[in-house]
Amino acid sequence: MTYRPRRPSLFARLPWWLLAILLLFVLGLWAITGNSTYAGIFRALSSGVLTTLWVTFAAFIAATLVGLLIALARTSGIRVLREIATFYVEIIRGIPILVFLFYIAFVAAPAMVEAFNWVMAPLIGAGWVPAATVRGFDFVWRAIFALTICYSAFIAEIFRAGIEAVGRGQIEAARSLGLSRWHCFRLVIFPQALRTILPPLGNDFVSMVKDSALVSALGVQDITQLGKLSAASSFLFFETYNVVAFLYLTMTISLSLLVRWLERTMDRKAGR
Template identity: 85%
Template sequence: MTYRPRPPSLFARLPYWLLAIFLLFVLGLWAITSNQTYASIFQTLSGGVITTLWVTILAFVAATVLGLLVALARTSQVRVLREIATFYVEILRGIPILVFLFYIAFVAAPAMVAGFNWVMAPLIEVGWIAPATVRGFDFVWRAIFALTVCYSAFIAEIFRAGIEAVGRGQVEAARSLGLSRWHCFRHIVFPQALRTILPPLGNDFVSMVKDSALVSALGVQDITQLGKLSASSSFLFFETYNVVAFLYLTMTISLSLLLRWLERVMDRRVGR
């Protein structure tokens, strides 16, 4: 009779770190539902979740599109495009996000408003449109614009690494068969690069969720800003920042687990 070892139980296969996070989540949820102080703070901060997600999703989508364009410029055969794209990436990656956020909010935004009024001066003089004002440029959109530009430099490097990971011989073979550069990129390069790009791109999205807390410096009513206002008015700093950390951990860990699942799905499909 052949001895067959019993498969490990579900508990034995469960990662201990995930079990610890799950217990921490249950503890935080229990505190919010059973403690009136935590419940009140959670209700106050829950409105900031929508703002945080809105700023993050919109900025990340725009940064992904802009980053792809910059990556294509960096891998272009035209030297001028490569030099401009490389200059763009190196400059933006060297500036702290908070500094760039202030620069966009208080330097670039007024300049953009002044430039708009200068271009539209003939229409403003005849009264067809009203002149734009700096106050009319909402800080939420300034924050989204700053995160878009800043993260596009990092995402451009992710796309560039994924594109260059595809063998040049495949590109040359596709070109020899008569495929245009666009069709070669669409059907040969990008599908293979996507598998390399997806994990770090997902990590950047999780990082942006956390870095979106920086927009509170502009007074944007996200989770962090509402937490600061609530703590300063109630002096419940320990309880308030516990809830703030709980909300961010819930979002980031959920996204990280979703990304792990997507990676496993893609690995299984490639394995087939």
């Protein structure tokens, strides 16, 4: 008689942590829809959700592209590129994000405006191009630029680890078949590295959603900034920051579950 291991019951297989989170979500949603105070605060903060998502998505896409270029430079056979890329990563990772936000907003942004006006001076003098001003450099774009630079250093290390995880023998085999460096990267290295890269890349995206709250220090009208303004005007600090926490938790936990699902899907396709 063949022994078959007993399958755990449905209750034993249920993720209790997820049930607890769903319970908190239901309670939070019930409080917002059933309480006029919470509902008013939610309406006041709802516009900040779009700003938070826009800053996060724009900065993450840009940081991913820059990070990929930095990672390719770090794994390049040209020493100068490796040294420059390593210098960039080590310097950027050593500066706190909040400090870098202030530096970009109040130091780099005016310098960029002056550099633009200097380069475009002939066209500005002819009246073909208007002169740029520091006030015209929106703080939202300054925040996106700062988050892009900060996270590109971390994402570059994720890409580098994924690329270096691909077996050297496969790269040599692809090169021996006559594939160029670009085709070798596109057809052999990157598809395999993607399975290693995706989970930590998704975690970085979730972290950026949380770190986007730092842009409120620049006055950007995100969830945190609107929450501070609402609490300061109504003195409902407990209720306001409950809603702020609820909004961030809804976004981050939803993204975390999506990352877990993608990871499991890729593992099934890889036959793990």
